[in-house]
Every structure is written in structure tokens, then in C-alpha cells.
Amino acid sequence: MQEGFQGTRGAVHEWGRWSQRQGGRRVTEFTCGGFVVGLVSVHTIADGLGAGQLMNAIGAMARGLDKLPVDPTWARELIPNPPKLPQGPPPEFPSFKLQYYTTDLSHADISKTKARYFEATGQRCSTFDVSIAKAWQARVRAIRLGPREPVHVCFFANTRHLLQEVLPKDGGFYGNCFYTVTVTSTTESVSHAELVDVVRMIRDEKARLPARFAQWAVGDFKEDPYELTFSYNSLFVSDWTRLGFLEVDYGWGSPVHVIPFAYYQFMAVAIIGAPPEPKKGVRIMTQCVEKEHLLAFQQEMKAF
Helix, strand or coil, X not given: CXXXXXXXXXXXXXXXXXXXXXXCECCEEECCCCEEEEEECCCCCXXXXXXXXXXXXXXXXXXXXXXXXXXXXXXXXXXXXXXXXXXXXXXXXXXXXXXXXXXXXXXXXXXXXXXXXXXXXXCCCCHHHHHHHHHHHHHHHHHCCCCCCEEEEEEEEECHHHHCCCCCCCCCECCCCEEEEEEEEEHHHHHHCCHHHXXXXXXXXXXXXXXXXXXXXXXXXXXXXXXXCCCCCEEEEEECCCCCHHHCCCXXXXXXXXXXXXXXXXXXXXXXXXXXXCXXXXXXXXXXXXXXXXXXXXXXXXXX
């Protein structure tokens, strides 16, 4: 995602007005005294954690703190850089007509699914696991591809913890440090499974992350995991609840709400966020199905 909006507390229930332009910038001010901040983030410079860390550093400076919460570290040379594979054809960017849809998963429904998963496996799962399992299964059921058609859900896992020996111990790395995780199954398997079984698929693939990242780091791979394929049978998921966006404080407290603003029409996406306080649970913001599949997707997301 390239842009996100933040509003200070109390700023989400009233229409705002545009202030005068100053130096090419515009600020939305609300009658209650709140305002909106827009951020453009380029992923070739930093991943979500890096962008969140930078925003929190800017907030600390705006509040006049003498020391940043975490000292920034450039150190791009510390990240593995295995030999590149021979360059293939340029990627294809299909143009879908993807529809916006936002819905909330209640804290109670998420907790029930976690409990069912624990009963079935004796292991715990996360809110992230439940959220992407629900979104993926709902989408697969809605788009109704052939029963044996492969379907994928892809997310980007932080790998800083796998580089503890080389990265600074106190954190601070602002760049990219993630690895792509792709879960693949068939339409039939995902559609007919219990939700806890879809959670299990996701957790099984997450468990393979350390080994696959280690293989990639030493050049032991046949396909570049960062060369993504954009097709209608793939869903890309991003979790914004742990990136630091919700904690940014420019001097007026943390944001009421943080949302993605720009999507790509060639990429079916679901963003996991938090609903405005004091509501609990998860807000899932999507642009992942075309109009003919939107109603079915909405119904599936609401059926827990």
C-alpha cells in the first residue's frame, strides 16, 4: 500500500475543511480540532515496520524529546544478498475491476475460533492467523473457481528475528527485512474446510519460514520468492496492527484510526487493521473481488 491516513482522537465523526495550500501541501482540519495526516511510503526504501518506526521517530521529534525511542540504523549491507537468478520476462500486471469492502471481525468471534483451534490441535493461533484464514476462505468461496484450481494467499513476514546475530540488538533497522510466505491449496480444499483447518494451513506454512529464509540467504533456491505473480486466484494480505502506525504521537495522542488509501487494480488485497476505539476486534479493509463476486464475499465474511 502506498498511502495511509491517520486522524487524531475525536476527529472521525465530523466533516473537515481544506486549509490553504502551503508549499504544495494540504491539511484537512476538522471542526472538532483534529486533523488528518497522509503518508506515502515506498517499499523499495522500507517495509511496514521500518515506515512505522520512522513515523514514531518523527513524532518523538515533534514532541521535543531529547532522544529517539530507537536509534535509526541504515546498515543495508547486513541483510543477505544472495546471487540473483537470470532475469526473466517482465511481470504482467492484469487490470481487474476490484471493489472496495470493509468489515469488522468481532473480538468474540475471533476468540471462539482460537478456542476451537486449541481444542483441535492443542496449539494456539493468533488473531492474524484467524483473520487471514477468514478472508482467504471467504474470497475463495465467493469467486468460485474450478474445484481443483490452485488458490493462494500471500503475506510478508518480518525476518529481523532471524538475523539477530547481525542486526543491532536494540532494533532500529529502517529498511526492508521481510520474506514472502505463500500458502497454496485448491478451491475445493479451502472452500469445504472448517475455518480452523484453514488456520492450520497458514500456520504450517509460517512454520517453514526460518528454513526457507535460511536457504534463500545462502542462494539455495530455484525461484525468486520476491518475484510475485498477480492473478485473480491470489490474495495478498498485510497486517497493519503491529507496524507501529497506531502508536504514532505528534503531540496530540495516538491516532483514532489508520487506513490504507491507495490500492493497485492488479493486486487483490486485504489489510488487517484495528477498528476505531473503543471498539475491539479486527477491521479488514479489502479490494479483492470484482463486482460480480462482491455480494457473495460480503455474505461469507459476515458468516462466522
